[in-house]
Amino acid sequence: MMYGAIEAGGTKFVCAVSDENLNIIERESIKTTIPEETMTLVFKFFDKFKLEAIGIGSFGPIDVNKKSKTYGYITNTPKQGWANYDFVGAVKNRYNIPIGWTTDVNAAALGELKKGAAVNLESCVYLTVGTGIGGGAVVKGKLLEGYGHPEMGHILVRRHEKDTYEGKCPFHKDCLEGMAAGPAIEARWGKKAYDLTDKNEVWEMEAYYIAQGLMTYTLTLSPERIVLGGGVMKQLQLFPLIRKHLEKLMANYVAMPNLEEYIVPPALKDNAGITGCLLLAMDSKKLV
Structure with missing residues (x-):
């Protein structure tokens, strides 16, 4: 089984695919520009794999309230093009699989707790x-x-x-x-x-x-x-x-x-976020 992870930062997106033991199969860094450009490259990366779930840790502020109409959105950000962007919706439309969603720093906290x-x-x-x-x-x-x-x-x-x-x-x-x-x-x-x-x-x-x-x-x-x-x-x-x-x-x-x-x-150094995103993907699969 393979799981995907997106650590979405204001400067770059780190995308990775791992097996169920968190062994990284492939990884790529993509410059954060505007959604149309960045997400095209993100999808090109993940299209090569058959994934069980994807975990996303994003720069914010984001909407994590599942009762909200804008759950899954990046909300009030000065980053050009990303304000009110339906991040989870875009990924879900491309891959009809479970999506884990939180902030980049929450993902890093999860990574350090579980593996760091x-x-x-x-x-x-x-x-x-x-x-x-x-x-x-x-x-x-x-x-x-x-x-x-x-x-x-x-x-x-x-x-x-x-x-x-x-x-x-x-x-x-x-x-x-x-x-x-x-x-x-x-x-x-x-x-x-x-x-x-x-x-x-x-x-x-x-x-x-x-x-x-x-x-x-x-x-x-x-x-x-x-x-x-x-x-x-x-x-x-x-x-x-x-x-x-x-x-x-x-x-x-x-x-x-x-x-x-x-x-x-x-302990995970610069890999705390991507590790947490992979764990988030695995957790989201269990909740289905």
Whole structure:
């Protein structure tokens, strides 16, 4: 049996086909342009296979509410051509098979829980810090979704006492994404994150903002593990700084696990999302 996966990002779509043991049979990266162009290449890739199901983890916001008329749509996105795009409908019309549907970060959380840094646990949060900030969660083995899906990058944070930057988010200015995503780092300091590796003040401030996010997720969801991925988190010096700031912010209010084990990089590295999408495909087949 073969399963398909689409990790749909704002820059590229990663498409993959695996067997039931998650062994990748074929994989392809497709540039994200407009739906007509990108989806034509996506379908060309999958048309070669007889699939049991497809799992999709998409950039958002998306509609995950099965009671909604726009379930399966990408909704309010600035990405040209993709706003109000019926993603699930387009795939379903092409292949009349079960479709699993969630956010790209929820898919990554599922991948890390089942096959990565949170194996043998029942809950985890996956946060990506890169061009944007997004988070997904698995609680008691199930993806966290309700009326909508988590938008963890847009929680409000306290401003660092030395920070005068107004914030990059077009909706909220100084939310977590607006203060700590890659474009905010570049706008504040005048260079991209990878050119600032040796600037301690950059990473102390970055860790302060990310730790506030982790404090909120810890106090609201109590996950067993938090996995931090994305391009900015490849600056591994961030991890001890984030743990230090989180410990200070929590102020011994609640018992915490060992922070070295609680806040970790993704074990699946850049494959967390595509692994989660394949697992989503398999789960969707079981529900039929």
